[in-house]
Amino acid sequence: MSKRSANDTQDGQPFQKTQASGNRREVPVVDERGEFEDAWEDEIESDEEITNANAEEDEDGMDIDEVLPAIEESDEVPQAPLVYIPGTHTLGKDEILEPDDSVYIMRHSMNVNWPCLSFDILRDNLGDERQRFPATAYIVAGTQADEMSKNEVIVYKMSSLHRTQKDGDDSDSDNEDDDDDEDLDEDAILEYRSIPHAGGVNRVRAQPPASSSLPPVSQPYHVATWAETGKVHIWDVRPLIESLDTPGYSLDKSRTHLPVFTINSHGKAEGFAMDWAASGPSSLRLLTGDIHSKIYLTTSTPSGFNALSQPFTSHTSSVEDIQWSPSEPTVFASCSADRSIQIWDVRTKGRKSVAGIVTAHDSDVNVISWNRLTTYLLVSGGDEGAIKTWDLRNVKKSGSGVLDPVPVASFTWHKAPITSIEWHPSEDSIFAAAGADDQVTLWDLAVEQDDDETGMGETFAGESQVPPQLLFVHQGQQxxxxxxxxxxxPGSVISTAADGFNIFKTISV
Structure with missing residues (x-):
């Protein structure tokens, strides 16, 4: 949550290294050429001018030191910034983390009545590539209430998402009228509509529309929920969205309070893994995986949904996450507590995986994400806190006896299980991850170690342990x-935690 920036010297030459994080702020003291800037913008005299001045002093008999005392040079080294490195530093008894808003373009926190383990972003008709503020976002979430009967599926509308006000932004402005109204630091508005849900919601996934915007009004907007009861419900949340945007809109409870379809294939087995295939409204496909290692496929027809009875069964433990291939409509990937990642083709007889990584992590593989731009890349997060990126072109057929491939990248920054991971929708080298160590981290695989900086020593305590691919660390949620x-x-991230939602956009992405 702060910008990591430090100044040090190497053979008497100043240098500056910057990288984004989230806890403190500091002002650079060197210019882009590596020279110290004159804060007062004084002109520097040449040696010739100084010589002439000395000559004039001898003629006039005046010693400049008698008029202006000599300026003593300071041997003090600029203090390194106070940057909190998770896993390296420990907060003292009376210490708290303070976010550095200079590294955020936008940052809002929103509290809710009940924690939401899962949510998904709903497409809207406000346009793509939106850069202007204030912004608006729609999400769907499921609650984990203290009693089963209190749980809900909720559609939230986040509006008045203003640009974050930077400290001192107005100090250099000669005209107060020049202030941009978009920079006002105001509270966001959180509105919602809800429907009752039997039991806590383990995971929520929204139907990906055929186009980039909200499905037409004539079509339902489907959302699936994995319930702790072992059932998977499919809902039409379009009326909830319409009621948020239309004054006086009256919800028809007979339409909204009952699911469109309920999948009973899993019996009473609970589950978390779920993903929709990106397809048209008349050919929806939903995969669901349970804690008993079984994966089921549900499809849609013009007359409704159809849950297929034969499961996919190559995992030996709980299925934790599922992802459809972004390029091959019949292929999907799954990960499991059996430490493996499996690749499947729904056309295969026997419902067995066609390829896989037998030991992808040292512990449970909790989450995976399939790169939608570079479609041979898949990233995974494990219970041991590791993040690994895989080249699926190196994954061999199941049962081939070939050794598991080596990940193309591996990181062990997080100190607790990885709970979520997702590739950037338009940048194929960037992904976001979340961990049980209360961190959201942003990564860029395109960043490489700068050999020119090696051997220069640490600019602040613990920086040598920070991978160069780590762009940003967002903290503050529990x-x-x-x-x-x-x-x-573009660049906006939403996260959910026990204490509510955060939505932010950083200067790093």
Whole structure:
């Protein structure tokens, strides 16, 4: 949550290294050429001018030191910034983390009545590539209430998402009228509509529309919920969205309070894994995986949904996450507590995986994300806190006896289980991750170690342990469960935790 920036010297030459994080702020003291800037913008005299001045002094008999005392040079080294490195530093008894808003373009926190383990972003008709503020976002979430009967599926509308006011932004302005109204630091508005849900919601996934915007009004907007009761419900949340945007809109409870379809294939087995295929409204496909290692496919027809009875059965433990291939409509990937990642083709007889990584992590593989731009890349997060990126071109057929491939990248920054991971929707080298260590981290695989900086020593305590691919660390939430990029507001990230939602946009992405 702060910008990591430090100044040091190497053989007497100043240098500056910057990287984004989230806890403190500091002002650079060197210019882009590596020279110290004159804060007073004084002109520097040449040696010739100084010589002439000395000569004039001898003629006039005046010693300049008698008029202006000599300026003593300071041997003090600029203090390194106070940056909190998770896993390296420990907060003292009376210490708290303070976010550095200079590294945020936008940052809002929103409290809710009940924690939401899972949420998904709903597409809207406000346009793609939105850069203007204030912004608006829609999400759907499911609650974990203290009693089963109190749980709900909720559609939230986040509006008045203003640009974050920077400290001192107005100090250099000669005209107060020049202030941009978009920079006002105001509270966001959180509105919602809800429907009752039997039992806590383990995971929520919204139907990906055929186009980049909200499905037409004539079509339902489907959302699936994995309930702790072992059932998967499919809902039409379009009326909830319409009621948020239309004054005086009256919800028809007979339409909204009952699911469109309920999948009973899993019996009483609870589950978390779920993903919709990106397809048209008349050919929806939904995969669901349970704690008993079974995966079921549900499809849609013009007359309704159809849950297929034969499961996919190559995992030996709980199925934790599922992702459809972004390029092959019949292929999907899954990960499991059996430490493996499996690749499947729904056309295969026997419902067995066609390829896989037998030991992808040292512990449970909790989450995966399939890159939608570079479709041979898949990133995974494990219970041991590791993040790994895989080249699926190196994954061999199941049962081939070939050794598991080596990940193309591996990081062990997080100190607790990875709870969520997702590739950036328009940048194929960037992904976001969330962990049970209360961190949301942003990564860029395109960043490489700068050999020119090696051997220069640490600029602040613990920086040598920071991977160069780590762009940003967002903190401040407790028990973070899920993170998603907003596909229509570039660079914006939404996360859910036990204490509510955060939505932010950083200067790093």
């Amino acid at each position: 028990d973070i469960k899920e993170v998603h990029w907003h596909p229509q507001i």
